[in-house]
Amino acid sequence: MTKVTVVMTIAGSDSGGGAGIEADIKTFSALGAHGTCAITSVTSQNTMGVLSAFDLPEEVIRNQIDAVCSDMHIEWAKSGMLSSPGITSTVAEMVSKYGIKLVVDPVMAAEAGGALLRKEAIATLKEDLLPLSYVVTPNISEAVELSGMKITNIEEAKNAARAIAGTGVKAVIVTGGHLDASDVVYESETQEFTVIPGNFVRGGTHGSGCTYSASLTCFLAQGMSLPEAARNAKEFIIRAIQGSKTVGKGVGPVNPLAGMLSDSGRYAVLEDLKEAARIISSSDSFGYLIPEVGSNIAMAIPDAKDKADVAAVEGRIVRLRGLPEVVGNIDFGASSHVARIILAAMNYDSRIRAAVNVRYSEGIIEICRQMDLSTSSFDRKDEPEKAQTMDWGTCNAIERHGSVPDIIYDKGGPGKEPMIRVLGKNARNVTSIAISISERYKKIQTEHAIPADN
Numbered sequence: 518m519t520k521v522t523v524v525m526t527i528a529g530s531d532s533g534g535g536a537g538i539e540a541d542i543k544t545f546s547a548l549g550a551h552g553t554c555a556i557t558s559v560t561s562q563n564t565m566g567v568l569s570a571f572d573l574p575e576e577v578i579r580n581q582i583d584a585v586c587s588d589m590h591i592e593w594a595k596s597g598m599l600s601s602p603g604i605t606s607t608v609a610e611m612v613s614k615y616g617i618k619l620v621v622d623p624v625m626a627a628e629a630g631g632a633l634l635r636k637e638a639i640a641t642l643k644e645d646l647l648p649l650s651y652v653v654t655p656n657i658s659e660a661v662e663l664s665g666m667k668i669t670n671i672e673e674a675k676n677a678a679r680a681i682a683g684t685g686v687k688a689v690i691v692t693g694g695h696l697d698a699s700d701v702v703y704e705s706e707t708q709e710f711t712v713i714p715g716n717f718v719r720g721g722t723h724g725s726g727c728t729y730s731a732s733l734t735c736f737l738a739q740g741m742s743l744p745e746a747a748r749n750a751k752e753f754i755i756r757a758i759q760g761s762k763t764v765g766k767g768v769g770p771v772n773p774l775a776g777m778l779s780d781s782g783r784y785a786v787l788e789d790l791k792e793a794a795r796i797i798s799s800s801d802s803f804g805y806l807i808p809e810v811g812s813n814i815a816m817a818i819p820d821a822k823d824k825a826d827v828a829a830v831e832g833r834i835v836r837l838r839g840l841p842e843v844v845g846n847i848d849f850g851a852s853s854h855v856a857r858i859i860l861a862a863m864n865y866d867s868r869i870r871a872a873v874n875v876r877y878s879e880g881i882i883e884i885c886r887q888m889d890l891s892t893s894s895f896d897r898k899d900e901p902e903k904a905q906t907m908d909w910g911t912c913n914a915i916e917r918h919g920s921v922p923d924i925i926y927d928k929g930g931p932g933k934e935p936m937i938r939v940l941g942k943n944a945r946n947v948t949s950i951a952i953s954i955s956e957r958y959k960k961i962q963t964e965h966a967i968p969a970d971n
């Protein structure tokens with residue numbers, strides 16, 4: 518059994534199956550996460566509008582969240598339809614009880630018409646929930662409502678985003694619908710704006726806000742930065758709108774399965790690895806870390822099952838006249854050693870998808886410790902007979918550390934070179950750690966005037 522990222526939606530049900538909880542769970546599944554839910558309200562709804570809404574008692578909402586969070590680890594969740602002040606403050610109470618990082622979709626109305634929130638709930642949203650939340654994702658009309666400002670262009674959308682951030686929420690994304698369909702991302706801490714360009718696309722939009730915020734939640738849970746997650750969520754919702762199908766007489770529902778990255782993120786993995794390989798090739802210190810058997814760098818797609826889902830350098834990274842040389846192409850299935858390490862680590866933490874192996878020495882481990890990298894090791898002597906060394910060794914090092922460390926090393930064995938592996942979220946991330954280590958190691962080596970051995 519492999520471990521999976523578990524996320525949650527706290528939202529209303531749409532009997533028409535296009536928005537709310539139903540859209541959120543489809544989106545979570547499409548992105549390889551396990552979705553859980555707390556239903557706030559049961560709407561009788563179709564593609565033409567909302568006929569009625571029945572709010573669940575606050576105790577029932579609280580119980581659903583307690584049931585899920587007392588069992589599963591929910592770091593990231595999203596909220597949708599919170600129709601009353603009472604429901605909104607209940608959600609705020611539960612979010613702080615479990616320390617959840619919350620993505621708030623400030624749902625106000627259905628695409629086909631029909632209010633989903635009582636006006637009084639807006640004040641509670643701003644006063645009780647937003648100050649505890651990570652990001653809020655209003656569309657233009659919701660941003661107008663939350664900020665009290667008019668929005669007719671990007672500059673005004675930026676001003677509204679900054680005003681909404683005044684509630685205490687860490688970030689604001691004002692989505693689409695501008696003259697040029699771009700999204701405005703504002704991060705309170707750095708006061709930085711990122712504008713994500715877009716085009717108007719044809720297709721049904723029922724459930725688009727829900728699907729956008731649910732995908733954003735998954736991307737954040739996978740460890741992406743906010744602008745990166747926002748770029749991916751935009752790409753996801755564009756495909757979901759383009760893939761919408763006519764199911765009734767009104768506004769067509771978005772299709773989160775069409776938004777599923779058709780290559781399961783393979784393209785992004787190759788791009789990240791290519792950039793990492795380029796950085797390694799131009800480093801004048803990485804060569805000091807290359808072991809006898811060569812280095813390799815590898816990265817897996819989210820939800821990787823076997824080595825075919827892990828890309829690496831076909832012929833390894835070797836040292837040529839002291840400098841790193843990347844030999845061969847980067848492709849899926851190219852590594853077994855580093856791939857096994859990543860696959861084993863992903864069972865413990867699905868966000869750890871990349872690794873690079875480098876030479877072992879006590880001095881290098883000492884540098885890692887000075888850099889505050891967490892380290893763990895395994896001893897080949899302890900390996901059970903039938904085990905596969907990299908699977909067993911990685912699991913052994915992780916279990917003794919209690920979580921996936923930055924560094925896993927072993928001191929080798931008969932005919933086995935000792936080795937250090939740097940683990941992390943992506944190829945660029947492990948590359949920058951390895952290069953920092955190599956710069957310090959090179960400095961020590963050259964200071965003591967001992968030529969790098971080969």
Ligand SMILES: Cc1ncc(CO)c(N)n1
Pocket residue numbers: 528529530531536537538560562597598624626627628633723724725726727
């Ligand atoms: C239950 C529910 N939540 C959100 C929306 C917004 O799309 C909707 N139409 N229905």
